[in-house]
Structures are given as structure tokens and as C-alpha cells.
Amino acid sequence: xxxxxxxxxxxxxxxxxxxxxxxxxxxxxxxxxxxxxxxxxxxxxxxxxxxxxxxxxxxxxxxxxxxxxxxxxxxxxxxxxxxxxxxxxxxxxxxxxxxxxxxxxxxxxxxxxxxxxxxxxxxxxxxxxxxxxxxxxxxxxxxxxxxxxxxxxxxxxxxxxxxxxxxxxxxxxxxxxxxxxxxxxxxxxxxxxxxxxxxxxxxxxxxxxxxxxxxxxxxxxxxxxxxxxxxxxxxxxxxxxxxxxxxxxxxxxxxxxxxxxxxxxxxxxxxxxxxxxxxxxxxxxxxxxxxxxxxxxxxxxxxxxxxxxx
Amino acid sequence: xxxxxxxxxxxxxxxxxxxxxxxxxxxxxxxxxxxxxxxxxxxxxxxxxxxxxxxxxxxxxxxxxxxxxxxxxxxxxxxxxxxxxxxxxxxxxxxxxxxxxxxxxxxxxxxxxxxxxxxxxxxxxxxxxxxxxxxxxxxxxxxxxxxxxxxxxxxxxxxxxxxxxxxxxxxxxxxxxxxxxxxxxxxxxxxxxxxxxxxxxxxxxxxxxxxxxxxxxxxxxxxxxxxxxxxxxxxxxxxxxxxxxxxxxxxxxxxxxxxxxxxxxxxxxxxxxxxxxxxxxxxxxxxxxxxxxxxxxxxxxxxxxxxxxx
Numbered sequence: 001x002x003x004x005x006x007x008x009x010x011x012x013x014x015x016x017x018x019x020x021x022x023x024x025x026x027x028x029x030x031x032x033x034x035x036x037x038x039x040x041x042x043x044x045x046x047x048x049x050x051x052x053x054x055x056x057x058x059x060x061x062x063x064x065x066x067x068x069x070x071x072x073x074x075x076x077x078x079x080x081x082x083x084x085x086x087x088x089x090x091x092x093x094x095x096x097x098x099x100x101x102x103x104x105x106x107x108x109x110x111x112x113x114x115x116x117x118x119x120x121x122x123x124x125x126x127x128x129x130x131x132x133x134x135x136x137x138x139x140x141x142x143x144x145x146x147x148x149x150x151x152x153x154x155x156x157x158x159x160x161x162x163x164x165x166x167x168x169x170x171x172x173x174x175x176x177x178x179x180x181x182x183x184x185x186x187x188x189x190x191x192x193x194x195x196x197x198x199x200x201x202x203x204x205x206x207x208x209x210x211x212x213x214x215x216x217x218x219x220x221x222x223x224x225x226x227x228x229x230x231x232x233x234x235x236x237x238x239x240x241x242x243x244x245x246x247x248x249x250x251x252x253x254x255x256x257x258x259x260x261x262x263x264x265x266x267x268x269x270x271x272x273x274x275x276x277x278x279x280x281x282x283x284x285x286x287x288x289x290x291x292x293x294x295x296x297x298x299x300x301x302x303x304x305x306x307x308x309x310x
Numbered sequence: 311x312x313x314x315x316x317x318x319x320x321x322x323x324x325x326x327x328x329x330x331x332x333x334x335x336x337x338x339x340x341x342x343x344x345x346x347x348x349x350x351x352x353x354x355x356x357x358x359x360x361x362x363x364x365x366x367x368x369x370x371x372x373x374x375x376x377x378x379x380x381x382x383x384x385x386x387x388x389x390x391x392x393x394x395x396x397x398x399x400x401x402x403x404x405x406x407x408x409x410x411x412x413x414x415x416x417x418x419x420x421x422x423x424x425x426x427x428x429x430x431x432x433x434x435x436x437x438x439x440x441x442x443x444x445x446x447x448x449x450x451x452x453x454x455x456x457x458x459x460x461x462x463x464x465x466x467x468x469x470x471x472x473x474x475x476x477x478x479x480x481x482x483x484x485x486x487x488x489x490x491x492x493x494x495x496x497x498x499x500x501x502x503x504x505x506x507x508x509x510x511x512x513x514x515x516x517x518x519x520x521x522x523x524x525x526x527x528x529x530x531x532x533x534x535x536x537x538x539x540x541x542x543x544x545x546x547x548x549x550x551x552x553x554x555x556x557x558x559x560x561x562x563x564x565x566x567x568x569x570x571x572x573x574x575x576x577x578x579x580x581x582x583x584x585x586x587x588x589x590x591x592x593x594x595x596x597x598x599x600x601x602x603x604x605x606x607x608x609x610x611x612x613x614x615x616x617x618x619x620x
Binding site for chain 1: 331333334342346351352353355356381383384386387388389390392393394397415416417418419420421422423425426428429430434435436437438439441442443444452453454455456457458459477480481482483484485486487488489491492493494498501502505
């Protein structure tokens with residue numbers, strides 16, 4: 001799956017992942033009204049609204065980008081109907097040929113970690129049958145519990161040729177509270193990065209330079225990104241924090257390798273709620289999906305320019 | 311809710327939480343057969359089997375213990391039908407008067423963290439209505455992302471008078487890989503513990519000594535528990551790792567305060583799969599729930615003895 005992601009990045013020329021993090025305040029009024037008319041102002045109504053909203057965006061951008069990253073929390077908040085909308089979104093994106101990164105940030109140990117791995121990347125056994133539960137291509141994973149939490153995922157990654165993306169240095173202002181603590185002069189996120197590189201070295205696909213184990217490093221920390229890029233040369237880096245969180249194109253160059261690969265930049269509300277920004281207001285509410293398409297194209301240019309001028 | 315938990319611990323005399331972590335290999339054959347007969351060897355069949363299995367255990371133990379802790383991964387692995395079984399389990403336990411700790415170990419930032427908080431502890435807004443998504447009483451939370459990940463949960467805790475339980479020092483063998491790293495001579499878990507104490511001090515209920523912010527500290531690390539008990543005097547500690555993971559009654563005393571409170575000990579497979587152990591084999595498969603009841607009573611005695619002999 002890492003090689004499929006790379007192949008799609010090269011074909012689209014866009015190292016971009018669109019974060020499908022639907023909030024009700026992003027969903028155009030006419031979509032909400034239609035959903036509420038059918039299901040009422042209920043969890044089912046909310047789930048229908050975010051699903052229709054997602055579908056419009058995916059239809060408008062699927063040929064431009066290699067991947068999407070649905071944030072499960074935005075679905076999980078609507079209970080069971082929300083989880084159904086999550087699954088429909090994952091399935092629909094895969095039908096459209098997109099690589100799906102489930103932003104689930106799960107992390108547990110032993111058999112529990114294995115259950116998450118099986119539920120989101122692999123197949124669960126039921127009697128003599130087996131089934132995919134949610135079936136993403138990659139998932140994000142929290143490293144706080146150490147190797148016991150990661151190893152069960154890696155087993156499933158090997159079986160399914162899928163991948164995990166481990167939180168190393170997150171994009172938020174307080175990420176330093178624990179991640180930047182110095183251990184013998186070295187920040188904790190570097191120690192996590194070294195582990196990611198090690199896990200990755202043990203889980204490489206049959207061909208290619210990048211392992212099944214990716215890393216999350218926030219666009220808001222470009223200097224740290226530069227260091228981590230060196231510590232994890234064969235790790236694909238998922239970079240959140242571009243756009244709404246303040247990261248700029250020029251900050252991104254350090255996350256890429258010399259081969260122009262090795263990073264994929266996420267934008268969520270900057271793309272999916274583009275129509276609510278002044279720059280794309282001309283598209284109006286009913287043109288929200290076209291606004292998202294325009295925002296993807298602008299982001300692609302911004303990254304291209306940044307990479308060309310390095 | 312923390313005071314309700316304490317009240318129930320005092321009434322039952324059992325600082326015990328039963329981990330409802332159903333694995334298919336724990337479910338008695340006759341329950342699986344009935345579920346598969348109705349739904350086939352499908353995700354729905356698996357979900358029905360674990361729900362019936364849980365119901366039997368809850369019916370057998372609800373008067374003995376204050377709380378249960380369903381591990382969401384064990385449900386999530388069965389996709390949507392699994393999540394429905396999780397919700398049914400949470401709702402049923404609450405009907406039976408049990409405090410429900412959702413072992414979800416979620417952790418994200420900002421609006422995403424808020425979505426998890428709203429979905430699992432609070433109410434989500436849909437138009438002019440609001441709904442509980444999963445509606446646990448407490449949830450476990452991962453601290454790796456820092457305060458940005460915790461604060462949104464605390465807002466919901468204040469509104470709903472519910473609580474979070476933050477991973478501090480987990481019970482697994484590799485928990486030290488990152489948690490034990492020394493920062494100026496102090497292990498990271500102590501720094502996390504200090505933060506937990508601080509978050510808790512800012513989020514106390516109107517009466518009582520224990521805050522809305524609990525901590526997970528593994529029974530397998532009693533010495534670390536002793537230190538953390540002092541660092542977090544007003545923190546309730548959820549202690550996993552008793553039984554199957556190797557923790558013993560005598561290891562547990564350090565997790566309690568002088569008031570005999572401040573800790574609740576989890577056992578999962580040691581109770582829910584008791585009938586598979588030699589000690590409780592006499593109950594047989596059809597007596598699995600009675601075996602669980604017997605195992606709870608034995609665990610209660612073990613903890614009582616340990617606390618009395620300190």
C-alpha cells in the first residue's frame with residue numbers, strides 16, 4: 001500500500017491528503033436541510049448530512065489527490081449512525097481509487113492492539129469466515145505504550161501489505177509538554193522517531209525505499225521536521241498543520257527527501273470548508289465541492305513552488 | 311460521577327472493576343452456536359455472541375462490583391455490528407446501576423478531542439436537538455499530545471460531572487520504552503503524573519477529595535505506583551494488570567490512600583473467562599457466569615487481605 005500511495009503521488013503530482021473531518025458547521029445548509037427532512041434532527045440526520053457532504057467533496061477531488069484521511073472522531077461523535085457514515089466514506093473513497101488513511105490514533109497493548117489492527121486494517125475471524133471491519137489502508141497509531149502497542153499492528157501490516165503512521169511530533173501548540181522533554185539532551189520525539197525507523201526497517205515492502213511504518217510530524221514544527229527527516233530516512237511522513245493550523249508551503253520542504261518523496265501534506269478544513277473562506281466565497285454554498293477542488297489545486301501549486309525553490 | 315463511584319465502592323466493599331473485554335475464544339460454545347444459528351457466522355453473529363456473553367456476566371456480578379470497563383477495541387474489531395454491541399453493553403450496565411468506564415484510550419487535539427469527549431461522555435448537537443452518542447461515565451485518554459488533547463475532555467467532564475482516566479504508567483512490559491525515559495533524572499511518567507494532578511486540581515467535584523481526572527497505573531509496577539500515589543494524592547488510580555498480567559493482591563496496597571480509597575483494580579479475563587481456569591473449571595461452560603461471580607468474590611477477598619495486612 002505504501003508503494004501504491006507513492007505511485008499515486010507521482011501520477012497526480014500532488015503529495016496531498018485531504019482530511020475528511022466533517023463538522024456540522026462546515027456542511028452547507030441545503031445539505032443539512034435535505035438530511036433533516038428525511039431523518040429529522042437526529043443522529044441519523046447528522047450522519048446523512050456529513051456523508052452527503054463528504055460524497056460531494058470526494059467526487060470533486062478524487063482525480064487530483066492520492067489519498068484522503070477521514071478523522072474518525074468527527075463520525076464517532078454521532079454514535080452508531082456516525083460510525084456507519086465513517087464506514088460509507090471509507091468504502092466510497094476506496095471505490096474511487098483513493099488511498100484511505102484512517103485517522104484513528106488508536107493505541108493499546110497485546111490482544112487489544114491486535115483487535116484494533118484487525119478491525120481497521122485486517123480481517124476478523126468469525127467461526128470459519130473472516131471479515132473486514134472498517135478496512136482502511138493506513139491508520140494512525142499512538143506510541144505512548146511502546147512496542148507492545150505497535151507490534152500487533154505490524155503483523156497485520158505484513159499480512160495485508162498495509163501501513164501504520166505513528167505519532168512522533170504532533171502539530172498542536174502543547175505537543176511539547178511531553179514530546180519535547182529532553183532525555184540526555186535529546187527530545188523524546190527523536191527517541192520515538194528512532195523507534196519508528198527501527199520498526200520500519202523490520203517491515204519493508206518487497207521493493208521500494210519506504211517502509212510500512214510512517215510518522216506524523218506537524219508542519220508547524222519545520223526545524224524538528226528537518227531533524228526527524230534525517231533520523232527516519234525510509235519513513236513516509238504525514239504532515240498535518242498546513243493551512244488552518246498555520247503551516248506554510250515553505251515550511252514543508254524539510255519534510256521531503258531529495259527524491260521529492262517521503263512526505264504527504266494534510267489539509268482538512270482548508271479544503272473541505274474552502275467555500276467558507278473569503279478566497280473561495282465566490283463559489284457559494286452550492287459550489288462548496290468546486291471550492292474544495294480549487295483549494296486543492298492552489299495547495300498543489302503552493303507545494304510545487306516551495307519544492308522547486310529549495 | 312467520581313463520588314458515585316466512591317459511594318458504590320464503599321457500599322460493595324469492592325474496589326474492583328470488571329473488564330468486559332470479550333474475545334470469541336472466551337465465549338462459551340453454546341452461546342456462539344445460538345448466535346450463529348440466528349445470524350450466521352457473520353459480524354452480526356459475533357456481535358450477538360459477545361453481547362449475550364456480556365449480559366450473562368453482568369447479570370451475575372452487578373450487585374458485587376461498582377463498575378465495569380468495556381474495552382472498545384474488542385467490539386470495534388467487529389465493525390459496525392461490534393460497535394452496536396458495545397453500545398448495548400454500556401446501556402445495559404448503566405441500567406443495572408453500574409458505573410461504566412469506557413476503555414477507549416482516545417487522544418487527539420482541539421476540535422477532534424472535543425468530538426471524542428462529546429461522543430463518549432457528553433451530548434452532540436444536531437440542529438436544535440442534542441444526543442448522547444455512547445454515553446459512558448468515564449473514559450480512558452492518552453496524554454501523548456499534551457494539554458491540547460485533555461482540555462476539551464475536561465470541559466465536558468465539568469458539564470456532565472463525569473471523568474477521564476489518563477494513561478500514566480501502563481501495565482505492559484514495554485511501557486518503559488518511552489514512559490520511563492529520564493528527564494533530568496525524573497521518569498516521564500512522573501511528569502505526566504504531575505500534569506494529571508494539576509488538571510485534577512482544576513477540576514474537582516463540589517464535594518469530596520478526588521478529582522474528575524483519574525490515572526492508569528499498572529499493577530505490574532508497584533514501586534512506581536507508590537511514587538505516583540504521592541504525586542497525585544487526589545487522583546483515583548485505575549489499576550490494570552491484576553491476575554492474568556501477573557499483578558498480585560500484595561502489589562496493590564501502594565495504589566490506595568490511607569483512607570482505603572483512591573484506587574480501583576481491574577480484572578478482565580481473570581473474571582470474564584474464569585470458567586476456563588482450572589480453579590473454576592467445575593462451573594463448566596454453562597456455568598461461566600457463576601464462575602465469574604466466584605472469581606469476583608475471590609478477588610475481593612484477596613484485595614481485602616492485602617489491605618488489612620498493610
